[in-house]
Amino acid sequence: xxxxxxxxxxxxxxxxxxxxxxxxxxxxxxxxxxxxxxxxxxxxxxxxxxxxxxxxxxxxxxxxxxxxxxxxxxxxxxxxxxxxxxxxxxxxxxxxxxxxxxxxxxxxxxxxx
Amino acid sequence: xxxxxxxxxxxxxxxxxxxxxxxxxxxxxxxxxxxxxxxxxxxxxxxxxxxxxxxxxxxxxxxxxxxxxxxxxxxxxxxxxxxxxxxxxxxxxxxxxxxxxxxxxxxxxxxxx
Numbered sequence: 459x460x461x462x463x464x465x466x467x468x469x470x471x472x473x474x475x476x477x478x479x480x481x482x483x484x485x486x487x488x489x490x491x492x493x494x495x496x497x498x499x500x501x502x503x504x505x506x507x508x509x510x511x512x513x514x515x516x517x518x519x520x521x522x523x524x525x526x527x528x529x530x531x532x533x534x535x536x537x538x539x540x541x542x543x544x545x546x547x548x549x550x551x552x553x554x555x556x557x558x559x560x561x562x563x564x565x566x567x568x569x570x571x
Numbered sequence: 572x573x574x575x576x577x578x579x580x581x582x583x584x585x586x587x588x589x590x591x592x593x594x595x596x597x598x599x600x601x602x603x604x605x606x607x608x609x610x611x612x613x614x615x616x617x618x619x620x621x622x623x624x625x626x627x628x629x630x631x632x633x634x635x636x637x638x639x640x641x642x643x644x645x646x647x648x649x650x651x652x653x654x655x656x657x658x659x660x661x662x663x664x665x666x667x668x669x670x671x672x673x674x675x676x677x678x679x680x681x682x683x684x
Contacts, residue, residue: 464614489668490669501660501677551615559605559620560605560617562616
């Protein structure tokens with residue numbers, strides 16, 4: 459149990475376009491989901507915490523207007539990277555919380571050309 | 572106050588040997604200490620976790636040792652196998668819902684034949 463999926467697994471887009479990444483908890487309900495960003499050979503950097511039905515809480519330095527997070531249901535959270543630029547290229551990972559433990563999705567590799 | 576220090580940065584162990592990764596934390600409010608395993612291009616997977624009411628937890632070949640007074644915890648991988656080659660992250664958080672994880676910097680483990 460405690461499976462989290464992400465879609466898409468890879469996305470390549472042109473600079474200036476917006477990209478939406480979906481995070482789903484497949485076999486549990488996640489009141490809280492977390493979004494992370496990971497650079498090559500680095501640790502995970504928390505971007506925001508999202509709670510179902512309420513606004514996300516963003517970490518210091520994360521642009522909330524650029525990284526839009528919606529947590530519309532107990533099994534789905536989305537991250538939209540608006541007006542993406544090459545510096546937004548990264549590995550984005552979500553996690554869902556179940557019984558105070560975090561279970562991570564497989565990640566989404568975003569490449570902005 | 573929020574840091575989790577992890578060492579070593581990289582580790583090479585012979586097949587069949589014991590792999591040991593160490594972490595130290597500063598925030599005494601932390602009471603949940605998970606370890607995650609991450610393969611290249613994948614999301615982290617929860618390996619094993621401990622809470623401070625016990626000093627050791629074992630699951631198969633994986634053991635967490637916890638020293639509350641020293642604010643340190645470690646992961647031991649017994650009989651290390653080539654399939655264990657991955658990056659390992661320790662983390663810490665407070666219990667309760669909606670609590671964010673503070674991650675260590677990661678250890679790249681390589682098991683050689």
